[in-house]
Amino acid sequence: xxxxxxxxxxxxxxxxxxxxxxxxxxxxxxxxxxxxxxxxxxxxxxxxxxxxxxxxxxxxxxxxxxxxxxxxxxxxxxxxxxxxxxxxxxxxxxxxxxxxxxxxxxxxxxxxxxxxxxxxxxxxxxxxxxxxxxxxxxxxxxxxxxxxxxxxxxxxxxxxxxxxxxxxxxxxxxxxxxxxxxxxxxxxxxxxxxxxxxxxxxxxxxxxxxxxxxxxxxxxxxxxxxxxxxxxxxxxxxxxxxxxxxxxxxxxxxxxxxxxxxxxxxxxxxxxxxxxxxxxxxxxxxxxxxxxxxxxxxxxxxxxxxxxxxxxxxxxxxxxxxxxxxxxxxxxxxxxxxxxxxxxx
Amino acid sequence: xxxxxxxxxxxxxxxxxxxxxxxxxxxxxxxxxxxxxxxxxxxxxxxxxxxxxxxxxxxxxxxxxxxxxxxxxxxxxxxxxxxxxxxxxxxxxxxxxxxxxxxxxxxxxxxxxxxxxxxxxxxxxxxxxxxxxxxxxxxxxxxxxxxxxxxxxxxxxxxxxxxxxxxxxxxxxxxxxxxxxxxxxxxxxxxxxxxxxxxxxxxxxxxxxxxxxxxxxxxxxxxxxxxxxxxxxxxxxxxxxxxxxxxxx
Numbered sequence: 001x002x003x004x005x006x007x008x009x010x011x012x013x014x015x016x017x018x019x020x021x022x023x024x025x026x027x028x029x030x031x032x033x034x035x036x037x038x039x040x041x042x043x044x045x046x047x048x049x050x051x052x053x054x055x056x057x058x059x060x061x062x063x064x065x066x067x068x069x070x071x072x073x074x075x076x077x078x079x080x081x082x083x084x085x086x087x088x089x090x091x092x093x094x095x096x097x098x099x100x101x102x103x104x105x106x107x108x109x110x111x112x113x114x115x116x117x118x119x120x121x122x123x124x125x126x127x128x129x130x131x132x133x134x135x136x137x138x139x140x141x142x143x144x145x146x147x148x149x150x151x152x153x154x155x156x157x158x159x160x161x162x163x164x165x166x167x168x169x170x171x172x173x174x175x176x177x178x179x180x181x182x183x184x185x186x187x188x189x190x191x192x193x194x195x196x197x198x199x200x201x202x203x204x205x206x207x208x209x210x211x212x213x214x215x216x217x218x219x220x221x222x223x224x225x226x227x228x229x230x231x232x233x234x235x236x237x238x239x240x241x242x243x244x245x246x247x248x249x250x251x252x253x254x255x256x257x258x259x260x261x262x263x264x265x266x267x268x269x270x271x272x273x274x275x276x277x278x279x280x281x282x283x284x285x286x287x288x289x290x291x292x293x294x295x296x297x298x299x300x301x302x303x304x305x306x307x308x309x310x311x312x313x314x315x316x317x318x319x320x321x322x323x324x325x326x327x328x329x330x331x332x333x334x335x336x337x338x339x340x341x342x343x344x345x
Numbered sequence: 346x347x348x349x350x351x352x353x354x355x356x357x358x359x360x361x362x363x364x365x366x367x368x369x370x371x372x373x374x375x376x377x378x379x380x381x382x383x384x385x386x387x388x389x390x391x392x393x394x395x396x397x398x399x400x401x402x403x404x405x406x407x408x409x410x411x412x413x414x415x416x417x418x419x420x421x422x423x424x425x426x427x428x429x430x431x432x433x434x435x436x437x438x439x440x441x442x443x444x445x446x447x448x449x450x451x452x453x454x455x456x457x458x459x460x461x462x463x464x465x466x467x468x469x470x471x472x473x474x475x476x477x478x479x480x481x482x483x484x485x486x487x488x489x490x491x492x493x494x495x496x497x498x499x500x501x502x503x504x505x506x507x508x509x510x511x512x513x514x515x516x517x518x519x520x521x522x523x524x525x526x527x528x529x530x531x532x533x534x535x536x537x538x539x540x541x542x543x544x545x546x547x548x549x550x551x552x553x554x555x556x557x558x559x560x561x562x563x564x565x566x567x568x569x570x571x572x573x574x575x576x577x578x579x580x581x582x583x584x585x586x587x588x589x590x591x592x593x594x
Contacts, residue, residue, distance in 0.1 A: 053472075128488050128489040128490065129490050130470055130490040131470070131471070131472040132472070133472040134472060134473060134480070134487070137487040138487040138488050140487075141487050142487070142488070149483070150481045150483075178479055178480055179475050179479070182473045183473065256489075257489050259572070259573035259574070
């Protein structure tokens, strides 16, 4: 009788520990098929990235997330993608003008957010990278970012039993390759879609905007939307918006990629989604807040080479405030607080 | 009626099977190797230890030499051709990489071989690649997407770069900096591919050609070439570095 009791209590205890363990993983590790389904938001164009060639699965997504937040990708295991791409800032680096890298080094550009990547034709402020799968190689191998080499990263992952299991679950193979690693990251990053801001709800007639926000939208469509094209709020082009070249950074933008004089000081038109959270602004983070940004277009210095679409905008103080109040309707809390993209603890 | 239908389908099946078998018999497929012999003028290429000279009598040594070969096409006498869609990374440091093995070549008499030095635009633009094109091979620019088609590193007293090194890293698939070069080599005697004899093509890759024709490279002025400036100059030079070694070995 006593024996029976001991066995039962041991089983009960084991069961409790087991369920507690399962629950402690919740909800980060519970990624369902529904969580990785690609839903094209209403009004969005057809994506550029072909998920058909890299069909997201819960296992691939979980692997991609693990890699995204794992400093193993850097030379001294000190920084991960997530170190500079913070969820709360739409995966930009909040309140940092220039990117931070290995050994306390400082890069020469402002960390761009990660959102709606599958609609981007090219990546980085200068558009140097032509495919989402290839994007992570740049920060991994950059000497002032993660300073690793790709071959060594694959070796480190291959030596790690946990990764062998995760790669096997995602790709049915314990042999780890750069292709599988990069495709897993693309599954994770590619599903970071922001399309549920107050602006989106307004467009879907699920919410209303205030009079001030509506006036801001009107002014925005009149003066800004040619380049910051709805619904992605970028037209994926490169333009010179009249900023003076920073004499210490000597960054000429797109020129470094094409070598063409006409591309000097051209930078990618960034999306304005979640712009409230991605401060500071511009490729070098020179503007601390949206007021300074709008002020640049209203009063800034414009040069001969400035894009023909960008001309001094005649805006009253009130108009400037209204535009900013509209821009804040692009903050998408559904995306910013999406638990799927959180760092697993 | 049912039986007839069944019989017809069986007969049809056998007929298709026989046709397929005769097709396989009609086109035998064999292997072909291509052996690259790396030379500098008349000398064999040896890394680090041997001094060579360019047209301007500037001496230099070579520490690294590798390049991509792709889109191999073999042309038959009757005008038809056979395309081989695999890329190869030929690397002086790895003996085995200098011998390329092609499988499943239809038997027959071939008059010429054509290939590109480089990586075509579609492989530069369609995301992560595998095999020889895996970016872990360090023949890839991460910050400005694209493959490095050819790497030639070395040092020369004439070079004004730190430690007197020179580095030619040539790539670029877009105009006006397109560095893909098409190579066409005609066999003096037709190349016979059949399952009875193993065929090998011997190709000489002459590094000295990278330094000359059409433009003579002055190492005191040009010691570091990546993309844009001078890359097409070097590409025009390497376009003629391949030639057939006719003697059967």
